[in-house]
Structure formats: structure tokens, C-alpha cells
Amino acid sequence: MKTIELPLKGGFGKVTIPLPSSKSESNRVLIIDALTKGENKLSNLAEARDTQTMIRLLREDPDTYDVLDAGTTMRFLTAYAALTGKTKILTGTPRMCERPIGILVDALRAIGAEVAYLKNEGFPPLQTRGFDRQLTHKVKIRGDVSSQYISALLMNAPLLPQGLNLELTGKVGSRTYIEMTLELMKTFGIHYEFEENVIKIAPQEYIPTEFAVESDWSGASYWFSLLACAGTGELFLKGLKANSLQGDSKIVEIMDKLGVDSSFENDGIRLRKKAVSGLEGFDFTHCPDLAQTVAVTCALLGQSSEFTGLESLRIKETDRIYALQQELAKIGAKLEEGENGVFRLIPAAAIPEKVRIHTYDDHRMAMAFMPLMTRTTVVIEEPEVVNKSYPSFWKHCGLLST
Numbered sequence: 533m534k535t536i537e538l539p540l541k542g543g544f545g546k547v548t549i550p551l552p553s554s555k556s557e558s559n560r561v562l563i564i565d566a567l568t569k570g571e572n573k574l575s576n577l578a579e580a581r582d583t584q585t586m587i588r589l590l591r592e593d594p595d596t597y598d599v600l601d602a603g604t605t606m607r608f609l610t611a612y613a614a615l616t617g618k619t620k621i622l623t624g625t626p627r628m629c630e631r632p633i634g635i636l637v638d639a640l641r642a643i644g645a646e647v648a649y650l651k652n653e654g655f656p657p658l659q660t661r662g663f664d665r666q667l668t669h670k671v672k673i674r675g676d677v678s679s680q681y682i683s684a685l686l687m688n689a690p691l692l693p694q695g696l697n698l699e700l701t702g703k704v705g706s707r708t709y710i711e712m713t714l715e716l717m718k719t720f721g722i723h724y725e726f727e728e729n730v731i732k733i734a735p736q737e738y739i740p741t742e743f744a745v746e747s748d749w750s751g752a753s754y755w756f757s758l759l760a761c762a763g764t765g766e767l768f769l770k771g772l773k774a775n776s777l778q779g780d781s782k783i784v785e786i787m788d789k790l791g792v793d794s795s796f797e798n799d800g801i802r803l804r805k806k807a808v809s810g811l812e813g814f815d816f817t818h819c820p821d822l823a824q825t826v827a828v829t830c831a832l833l834g835q836s837s838e839f840t841g842l843e844s845l846r847i848k849e850t851d852r853i854y855a856l857q858q859e860l861a862k863i864g865a866k867l868e869e870g871e872n873g874v875f876r877l878i879p880a881a882a883i884p885e886k887v888r889i890h891t892y893d894d895h896r897m898a899m900a901f902m903p904l905m906t907r908t909t910v911v912i913e914e915p916e917v918v919n920k921s922y923p924s925f926w927k928h929c930g931l932l933s934t
């Protein structure tokens with residue numbers, strides 16, 4: 533098995549991290565681009581495998597879209613193929629075929645698209661088989677499983693003959709990602725209304741636009757965590773802006789309590805260490821991808837905390853609750869499930885001299901445990917999992933020791 537052993541103990545000097553581009557933004561503008569008549573000028577598209585897969589599938593247009601393990605690519609391409617009337621098989625890794633898609637398929641069928649499951653009801657693989665006419669423009673969709681279904685529908689909505697009125701029902705999770713979708717659509721000329729959980733989009737055309745993808749705030753979170761855990765150091769993260777479309781920019785507020793002072797400069801954000809004031813609790817409903825980063829940071833800083841909004845973690849690249857519980861246990865920390873979706877983080881106790889982290893085919897497990905190298909020698913299994921969102925992650929870790 534391939535592994536990487538992380539060398540850093542304690543701290544580092546002043547280091548600049550170039551950061552990759554956001555895969556969430558990239559995958560949205562690629563779908564918008566595919567739906568636009570005329571040329572957009574897109575730049576800074578992500579190097580993430582999820583984005584490179586999207587680019588390749590849209591360019592080569594094969595009969596089968598194999599998205600590998602990319603959730604957004606699966607959901608966005610399903611809606612795109614279904615609502616533009618293409619006949620396509622959509623499939624992915626075994627884990628992707630365990631990640632639910634029934635809520636999106638039900639909505640697509642309600643609109644009038646023909647979609648068939650090829651194996652298990654409610655899960656990929658599936659086939660889109662045409663779209664004759666729009667049956668309705670009013671659709672209700674649950675908001676508590678994945679916002680990606682909603683984003684997927686929204687991007688296609690302007691080109692539907694009747695447009696779309698989408699009513700989000702129940703608890704709405706990852707709302708910031710829905711807002712990101714709508715704001716990007718607006719950048720490409722689309723008007724929308726979003727009031728009281730109803731999103732209205734009239735039939736209209738995308739306007740060709742120039743757009744540069746921002747740096748990735750989810751990827752940035754690991755560097756905030758590293759600095760919080762390190763004895764000494766200062767980091768400059770390039771390409772981040774104060775007014776971001778990405779909800780994971782919330783990491784600034786969280787890490788402010790965990791000992792990281794942030795100040796925006798022209799081309800990024802400077803991180804300096806400061807005293808820890810403490811994070812008593814946090815609700816990750818709208819930034820689920822930060823949960824692993826923050827759990828490991830609290831564990832290493834000796835901070836007990838209460839986490840909520842972790843429901844969607846069980847259906848991501850792996851069951852992230854289980855994975856966190858297993859790996860935190862190796863440093864004597866716990867993520868205990870209480871009543872009503874409340875989890876209690878109990879910090880690390882005795883950290884062994886060498887810790888081997890299993891990564892469960894999940895890029896965020898590998899990256900979230902990187903800061904453990906400030907305490908002990910860490911061996912990360914299958915380090916190439918980071919390629920999903922941040923292929924240059926280990927190269928950037930190398931910048932700490934130069």
C-alpha cells in the first residue's frame with residue numbers, strides 16, 4: 533500500500549501556499565458553459581479530478597458518463613443530460629453507486645424527463661432516455677439530503693420551455709451551495725427570485741461571460757488548521773477573496789476562535805497565530821465539508837466542542853462520521869453521538885509516537901489529518917486520494933520545509 537510520511541514536528545516559518553481553484557465553482561461554470569449559446573471565457577478551472585472529469589466528459593461526449601467518485605459531476609450531468617434530452621448512461625465508482633440520487637430523478641421525471649435505473653432504485657447507474665415536453669414548471673424537492681440535486685436542476689431551469697418554480701421542503705442543508713449556484717447563474721445573465729424557500733426562474737438565455745474561478749476555501753481550511761495546531765508559523769494563502777461565493781469561507785470565523793488571525797491582502801489572506809478563545813459548538817449544516825477539518829483541529833488543541841448539522845456526512849465519499857470516529861480513536865479522541873443529532877468532540881489524550889491514518893477513499897480524511905504532523909509522525913495511507921479536489925496538496929506540504 534502506498535503511504536506518505538509527514539516530516540514536520542512543531543512549527544515552520546513564513547510560507548506562501550498557492551491554493552487550487554474551487555471544484556464547486558468550476559463544475560457549475562462548466563455546466564453553464566455547456567448550456568450557453570456562444571463563447572464564455574472561463575479561466576482558473578480547477579485541477580481537481582472531479583473537474584477534470586467534468587471537462588473530459590463534456591468534451592468527448594461519450595455514451596456513458598463515468599464520473600468516478602465525483603458527486604457534483606454525477607448530479608449535475610444527470611440533470612443536464614436528462615433535461616437536454618440526451619441518451620446517456622451515468623455511472624461511477626462502487627461508492628458513487630451507493631450515494632442516493634432518487635430525489636433528483638423524481639424531480640426530473642416530474643418535469644417530464646425519462647430516466648431509468650439500471651441496477652438499484654434510487655441509485656446510479658442510471659440512464660437518461662429523452663425529454664419530449666415539459667409536464668410542469670412547479671416542482672417540490674426535499675432540501676435535507678443533498679443540495680446538489682437542487683443546484684443541478686437550477687442550472688438547467690432557464691432553458692426549460694416553462695422555466696421552473698422549485699419549492700424546497702423540510703430542512704435545507706448546504707444552502708450556501710444553492711446560493712453559489714444562483715449567484716453564478718446571475719453572473720452569466722440569469723434573473724431569479726428566491727423567497728421563502730421558493731426559487732423562481734423564468735425561461736431565458738445565458739449570456740456569454742468572462743469568468744475566473746476563485747481559489748478553493750475548502751482546500752484552504754487545512755492550512756488554517758495546520759497553523760492553529762503548529763507551535764510557530766505564518767501562512768499566506770493566495771487567491772482568496774473576502775466576498776466569496778463559497779460557504780466554506782466560514783472557516784475564517786471558526787478558526788478565529790481556534791487561534792488563527794486572518795487579514796485579507798490584495799491577492800489572498802494572511803494567517804497569524806493568536807490566543808485560542810475556544811469553540812464551544814458549531815453547526816455544520818451549511819458547510820459540511822469543514823467538519824473533518826474542525827474536528828481534528830479541536831482534537832489536537834484540547835478543545836471539547838459540540839457539533840451539529842453532520843447528517844449529510846454519512847453519504848459523502850465515505851461515511852465520514854464512522855471514518856472520523858475510527859481515526860480520532862488512534863489519538864485518544866472521540867466523536868460521540870448524542871441525542872437529536874448532537875455530537876460531542878472529546879479531544880486527544882495520549883498521542884502515540886507514530887500514527888497511521890486510514891483514508892477511506894476520502895480526500896478530506898487525508899487532508900484533515902495532515903496537521904497531526906505538528907504532534908507526531910503521521911503516516912497517511914493512499915495519499916493520492918487528495919487528487920479528487922487538491923492534487924497538489926502534498927507538494928504544497930513540501931513548501932513548509934523549504
Ligand SMILES: O=C(O)C1=C[C@@H](OP(=O)(O)O)[C@@H](O)[C@H](O)C1
Binds near residue numbers: 555604677706820844
Ligand atoms: O454543490 C457543491 O459543489 C457541493 C455541495 C455539498 O454537498 P451536499 O449538498 O450534498 O451537502 C458539498 O459537500 C460538496 O463537496 C460540494
Ligand SMILES: C=C(OP(=O)(O)O)C(=O)O
Binds near residue numbers: 604849
Ligand atoms: C462531498 C464532496 O464532494 P462530492 O459530493 O461532490 O463528491 C467533497 O468534496 O467533500
